[in-house]
């Protein structure tokens with residue numbers, strides 16, 4: 266049985282997450298240890314541990330902290346903690362916030378100290394009311410105990426450090442999880458990503474040096490401080506040490522959030538931890554790390570290891586470690602359409618490749634699924650997805666394109682069967698094209714018209730039916 270630390274308290278019967286219960290189980294000891302060191306020493310310890318960000322990109326956390334300007338830089342600096350958690354399939358950060366909020370607060374405080382921030386802002390997904398309430402309660406308790414908001418000497422923790430920790434709720438936009446959109450939103454503006462450079466470490470919140478870290482990332486830090494980087498590296502793999510919170514959902518018997526070591530086999534999580542594919546069915550595909558990581562077929566999942574290198578070798582990415590399991594009765598075209606609809610709805614619209622690309626991917630997948638696809642549609646999907654990769658202000662465009670690319674790469678025959686048979690072979694009923702909330706027939710013709718024009722720019726030939734629809738529009 267692999268060692269656990271992130272969920273140990275939470276899985277202890279009767280643990281309620283109060284300050285009293287947290288401190289009785291060693292809570293805030295790591296903060297004392299951190300404050301007895303220089304901030305750069307704390308950075309060094311986290312760097313030595315090899316901890317990588319759990320928000321999606323897997324960037325080394327200690328290294329990211331060293332990008333902040335030197336102590337001699339007089340500008341105010343901030344920590345922004347990302348609890349937006351809106352990627353489909355991802356549901357792990359809320360477990361920490363709701364069930365062990367002081368572990369989050371302690372991680373936030375140590376991270377803020379390490380980068381010499383005097384204020385940390387926790388940006389919470391709008392729908393996560395329980396997470397915000399739990400964190401606000403924990404922050405109030407920590408403030409009353411003199412841990413937050415007063416010179417820390419008065420709490421017996423030593424030093425003259427004063428930290429402020431605030432929560433802030435989003436308004437329900439996935440894009441606000443992207444670090445620069447998050448900062449815009451925190452500043453009270455529309456959550457539109459900023460072009461990079463300049464990077465947040467130099468130009469972040471209110472134009473000041475800022476580090477953005479995920480909730481799970483910072484919650485690892487107190488354990489690294491108390492038990493040491495060598496202990497941390499005994500779990501996981503050399504390139505991806507530690508445990509991660511795996512949210513597993515979809516067609517399994519026991520969906521949930523489980524703490525497992527990085528490097529564990531995906532099949533072990535599905536079959537042993539999550540109780541296997543439901544209803545005695547076979548595995549068809551897996552989305553390994555949140556919707557942006559796309560679809561992998563069962564034979565690849567069979568041997569895939571859940572860490573940054575293992576998922577990359579399988580042609581995908583680790584992302585948020587959120588696994589979505591699809592059984593053999595699932596229509597991959599429909600699943601792809603559902604993801605396309607999500608990205609179509611969530612694109613912020615600044616970049617034309619993303620704004621238009623997301624809409625067309627949605628529309629083309631819808632008509633293939635509805636039995637109205639054209640012979641050229643699969644090629645069109647690939648051309649569109651290719652045009653959306655690595656060309657935009659932020660990675661949402663890539664995130665929308667990857668599931669389509671992987672679905673066609675691994676399940677092309679299924680797309681072609683839909684088109685050839687002019688129906689969904691899984692017997693699914695027709696779906697509507699979603700575009701700005703309009704679903705009527707005339708609007709469908711209009712969107713086909715736009716689609717036709719732009720595909721022509723890509724040099725793709727169309728069947729008569731689409732051109733006919735365009736003429737009608």
Ligand SMILES: Cc1cc2nc3c(=O)[nH]c(=O)nc-3n(C[C@H](O)[C@H](O)[C@H](O)COP(=O)(O)O)c2cc1C
Pocket residue numbers: 317318319320321322323324326329347348349350351352439440441442443444445477478479480482483659660661664
């Ligand atoms: C469209 C989009 C949405 C994102 N949503 C989240 C999110 O909800 N939570 C998160 O921690 N990171 C999210 N990220 C990644 C953040 O931009 C950033 O890399 C991360 O918060 C850094 O934290 P880490 O280094 O601790 O992983 C998102 C990125 C993109 C492009």
Ligand code: SF4
Pocket residue numbers: 440457458611612613614615616617619620657658659660661662
């Ligand atoms: S890639 Fe998409 S979501 Fe990101 S800035 Fe451009 S339009 Fe907005």
